[in-house]
Amino acid sequence: MDLKPNIFKAAIARGEPQIGLWCSIGDPLVAEMLAGCGFDWMMFDTEHSPLDSSTITPLLQAVAPYAVSPVVRPASLDPVEIKKLLDCGAQTLLVPFVQSAEEARLAAASVAYPPEGIRGVAGVTRASGFGAIAGYHRRAREEICLLVQIETRTALDALEEIAAVPGVDGVFIGPSDLAASLGFPGEPAHPTVKAAVVDAVKRVRATGKPAGFLNADQTYVAEVMAAGSVFTAVDVDLAILRRGALARAEGWRR
Structure with a gap:
């Protein structure tokens, strides 16, 4: 059994646009249906939803047969939680609320086995094919994609340093918390926030x-x-x- 290639990681490294869907519904049947809708990636969010490490595995299993890449967002920069999500078979993680290069280095260490990192070693996990993937522990980091999320003024100020941390494969700009940090809570589309987002994306690409x-x-x-x-x-x-349900109800009320 061979290590599964991370097609999402390879695509973004080449700069190929990847269109995604944010997911917080914990039903594997819903995940499976959405996996066949044509998105390049689906992000399963454990930060702002009831999802956690115990409910992620069925979702990963549900989308596995489809040509879509699952991404998982841990609730925080927690090496223990990250270890669990990786053992469940997540190959791409989006770590929220990274504020500094130091925190980005901790995130990078959390997704790599020693001696390069601090990921705990387990043998029979879904990630290792239950022990069937030869050399998994030596090669796992090759196909793990680490995305870090910048979502505060402090993080914006450290953007280039965060992006430069070895092991960081991509930088995500989170507009909602960034809006709050900039003084516009609940207004991620405020002109000031939009300008900051556009500038941040350009700065990330410049790195x-x-x-x-x-x-x-x-x-x-x-x-x-x-x-x-x-x-x-x-x-x-x-x-x-919700949009679909509201539109259907409103259409019939008319």
Whole structure:
């Protein structure tokens, strides 16, 4: 059994646009249905949803047969949680609220086995094919993709230093927390926030790293993609469900 290649990691390294969907619904049947809808990647969020390390595995299993790359966001920069998500078979992680190069180095260490990192070693895990992948512990980091999330004024000030940390494969700009940090809570599309997001994406690309972004406002998304966002989530599963349900109910009420 061979180590599964991370097609998402390879694509963003080449600068190929990857269109994604943000997911917080914990039903594997929903995940499986969405996996066949044509997105390049799906982001399973354990930070702002009921999902956790115990509920991620069924979602990863549900999307595994499809041509879509799962990304998992841990709830925080926690090496123990990161270790669990990797053992569950996640190959791409989006670590939230990275504020400095020091924190980015901790994230990088958390996804690598010793001597390069601090990831705990286990033998029979889903990630290792339950022990069937030859040389897994030597080669695992080759296919793990580490994305770090910048979402505060402090992080913006350290953007270049964060992006330069060895092991960081991409930098995601989070507009909602960034808006709050800049003094506009609940207004991720405020002109000041938009300008900061566009500038941040350009700065990330100038470092040679791919940049990422999320928003359900398609005009906003197009602007950020034009600025250079490579891995871009264009909607949220719950938002799509709610919009569709509201439109159907309103159509019949008329």
